[in-house]
Amino acid sequence: MLEIKNLHASIEGKEILNGINITIKTGEMHAIMGLNGSGKSTLANIIAGSEAYEITNGKVLYNNKDLSNLSPEERALQGIFLSFQYPVVIPGVNNTYFIKAALNAKRKYRGEAELDAMDFMVLIKEKLKMVGMDESYLKRSVNDGFSGGEKKRNEILQMITLEPTLAILDETDSGLDIDALKIIANGVNNYRQKDNAFLVITHYQRLLKYIEPDIIHVMIGGKIVKTGGKELALTLEEKGYQWLTDKATV
Amino acid sequence: MPQVPQKSDSFKEREDKIIDDAINQDYKYGFVSDIEQDIIPPGLNEDVVRLISSKKNEPDWLLEWRLKSFRNWEKMIEPTWAKIKYPPIDFQAISYYAAPKEKKKLGSLDEVDPELLDTYNKLGIPLDEQKMLSNVAVDAVFDSVSVATTFKKELAKHGVIFMPFSEAVQKHPDLIKKYLGMSVPPADNFYSALNSAVFSDGSFVYIPKGVRCPMELSTYFRINASQTGQFERTLIVADEGSHVSYLEGCTAPMRDENQLHAAVVELIAHKDANIKYSTVQNWYPGDKNGKGGIYNFVTKRGLCKGSNSKISWTQIETGSAITWKYPSVILKGDNSVGEFYSVAMTNNYQQADTGTKMIHIGKNTKSTIISKGISAGKSQNTYRGGVKIMKYAENARNFSQCDSILIGDKCGAHTFPYIDVRNPSAQMEHEATTSSIGDDQLYYCNQRGISTEDAVSMIVNGFCKEVFAELPMEFAVEAHKLMEISLEGSVG
Numbered sequence: 001m002l003e004i005k006n007l008h009a010s011i012e013g014k015e016i017l018n019g020i021n022i023t024i025k026t027g028e029m030h031a032i033m034g035l036n037g038s039g040k041s042t043l044a045n046i047i048a049g050s051e052a053y054e055i056t057n058g059k060v061l062y063n064n065k066d067l068s069n070l071s072p073e074e075r076a077l078q079g080i081f082l083s084f085q086y087p088v089v090i091p092g093v094n095n096t097y098f099i100k101a102a103l104n105a106k107r108k109y110r111g112e113a114e115l116d117a118m119d120f121m122v123l124i125k126e127k128l129k130m131v132g133m134d135e136s137y138l139k140r141s142v143n144d145g146f147s148g149g150e151k152k153r154n155e156i157l158q159m160i161t162l163e164p165t166l167a168i169l170d171e172t173d174s175g176l177d178i179d180a181l182k183i184i185a186n187g188v189n190n191y192r193q194k195d196n197a198f199l200v201i202t203h204y205q206r207l208l209k210y211i212e213p214d215i216i217h218v219m220i221g222g223k224i225v226k227t228g229g230k231e232l233a234l235t236l237e238e239k240g241y242q243w244l245t246d247k248a249t250v
Numbered sequence: 251m252p253q254v255p256q257k258s259d260s261f262k263e264r265e266d267k268i269i270d271d272a273i274n275q276d277y278k279y280g281f282v283s284d285i286e287q288d289i290i291p292p293g294l295n296e297d298v299v300r301l302i303s304s305k306k307n308e309p310d311w312l313l314e315w316r317l318k319s320f321r322n323w324e325k326m327i328e329p330t331w332a333k334i335k336y337p338p339i340d341f342q343a344i345s346y347y348a349a350p351k352e353k354k355k356l357g358s359l360d361e362v363d364p365e366l367l368d369t370y371n372k373l374g375i376p377l378d379e380q381k382m383l384s385n386v387a388v389d390a391v392f393d394s395v396s397v398a399t400t401f402k403k404e405l406a407k408h409g410v411i412f413m414p415f416s417e418a419v420q421k422h423p424d425l426i427k428k429y430l431g432m433s434v435p436p437a438d439n440f441y442s443a444l445n446s447a448v449f450s451d452g453s454f455v456y457i458p459k460g461v462r463c464p465m466e467l468s469t470y471f472r473i474n475a476s477q478t479g480q481f482e483r484t485l486i487v488a489d490e491g492s493h494v495s496y497l498e499g500c501t502a503p504m505r506d507e508n509q510l511h512a513a514v515v516e517l518i519a520h521k522d523a524n525i526k527y528s529t530v531q532n533w534y535p536g537d538k539n540g541k542g543g544i545y546n547f548v549t550k551r552g553l554c555k556g557s558n559s560k561i562s563w564t565q566i567e568t569g570s571a572i573t574w575k576y577p578s579v580i581l582k583g584d585n586s587v588g589e590f591y592s593v594a595m596t597n598n599y600q601q602a603d604t605g606t607k608m609i610h611i612g613k614n615t616k617s618t619i620i621s622k623g624i625s626a627g628k629s630q631n632t633y634r635g636g637v638k639i640m641k642y643a644e645n646a647r648n649f650s651q652c653d654s655i656l657i658g659d660k661c662g663a664h665t666f667p668y669i670d671v672r673n674p675s676a677q678m679e680h681e682a683t684t685s686s687i688g689d690d691q692l693y694y695c696n697q698r699g700i701s702t703e704d705a706v707s708m709i710v711n712g713f714c715k716e717v718f719a720e721l722p723m724e725f726a727v728e729a730h731k732l733m734e735i736s737l738e739g740s741v742g
Contacts, residue, residue, distance in 0.1 A: 048697050049696070049697075050693060051693075071696065072693060072696035072697050073695075073696040073697075073698075073699050073700060073701050073702075076696065076697050076698055076699035077699045081697075082697050084694065084697075087694070088688070088690045088691050088693075088694045089691075090691050090694070090695075090709060090712070091712070092709065092711075092712025092713050092715060093708050093709055093711075093712040094712070097708075098695075098698075098708070099698075101698075101700055101704070101708065102698035102699050102700055105698075105699040105700055105701075105704075106699050109699070141712070158698065162698070162699070
């Protein structure tokens, strides 16, 4: 579903990604681990289509199509979802209204009938339960006054409502306590299917205990230095990243 | 300046001569040789004022009132303190009187400018209304005259007077004489003085004691509503204990050959009365380069004459090349309340210098100001607010909130709050914010499949929520759509 071929990217002239190669097949869950500054978020945002970054070499293919000509909203409409590391606040715009607008934009794109307010309320209430959020979140403005954990839950709420084909979770676990983590993991696992795929980005292996990826990549200095199965997470837990850093600088 | 004729006979001769001259000119002003057209040449002098008054069959006292205003106007200087730039207006190059023309009816919507129809569709205006607005002959099924008649019957039942101003002068001269100029004295400012001399027509509303007007009054239902005058004059009087909600304007873009508009609206609320005046204005703002476009210089003032009275102004302004207006409330009666809710949007090259004045005179008076300014393109949007607490205004309270949002980096938003407090018991609260729509907010919306234009519209609507909440239902729905259209092309 997603093919990243020899991707090099920079921001304001500074090289961040130095040749990334990843292939994610439909039904797979991949994880990318690495320290801060390794380029993980950059990769996530490039797939989402952020114009802040410049692709200097290589390409990103989604369902065999080159993404470079598609705007962020076109990529979203084609099924790519990014759960942001730092979700932005949009005061004055009601959370329910926002999610409904997003869902209806997608439905319209697919030629489906848009949901009216009543049908949407039924849907969203169901989804709220799945991420352990109460109905008060429906009355608030997007992420306005939300704690870090609440913002992350709002991201997952949007994910399970919009039902993307490729979901990228950027450090969704940071700032969450164990209970919240379990709820989020539950939401993600329930959503996981044969016909979608996940790219989970984190630098703690904690999340990966609850969400078990098929493949783990370790990223250091904008490159993938190791790829392995889910046991790799435990190895990193024991040894840290140092052993890989040493290898990478060789 | 020509001699002022003393007697009506010689005046009639003079009138004929003016018309003769006009006809013999070389079509310099695009005159039609058909006398029935009834236009007088451009220029303003006492004769023109007399002509206007005589054409309308006005009583002497009204003619005198007009003349007095005109003489004041001649001594006044055009105000230049507003943050607005425009080429000087030649007041002698405007024609001040044109008899109501029977516009030739079009056969069908196919004959109407497709761009105009596109806008109507985007605004969700039903087909029959579109026909009315573009002067297409309407079938018997939707007869605007019969709708207005039913409306009038209902009002008559309650004793509500709602008719064109010129008709009220004939049918209720005592009321006009009593209240005209009470809120806005003719010499108040340059534009109100001009209006007072040459006003064409407008609405007159009188709500009797204790009556709650059964429906919202709209300029739409005034006969000849499609011909909005250049110098409109509206007077609304709410007698003791009465209530009325009045809607001015419509979201449909209004074009007019006359570039200068100087209207006057006077509201008078007696004891325990309540007047709610809502405006949605979308005058032609000029093309993308700022050419053409209406200049809108309006004086609107409410007088809370009696105790416990309330006047609130709600406005959504998205049109005009230039907007100069400060709907105000004079809080004379004890315990009276004045409110101002406004969304003023400017795009491309529009300029707006607008705001309000709240003058606290009585005891325990209260005023609320919520102003939202949206600037986009290369426009300039200025809020000018004045709150004045007079010496004997005990226990006055004011809450002001003026927020601006900027879209893009070539526009400007300015705020000039004036606060003048002469009584120590006053409580004032003032908040102001300026923000812009962040790229990261737009990116977040994009990532959820929402286009940048829709995102801007959503954010702006959220910004204006508090003001939209004050609009009567019908206007509220239209206002949302109007904002979307006005924001077109504001990003990127």
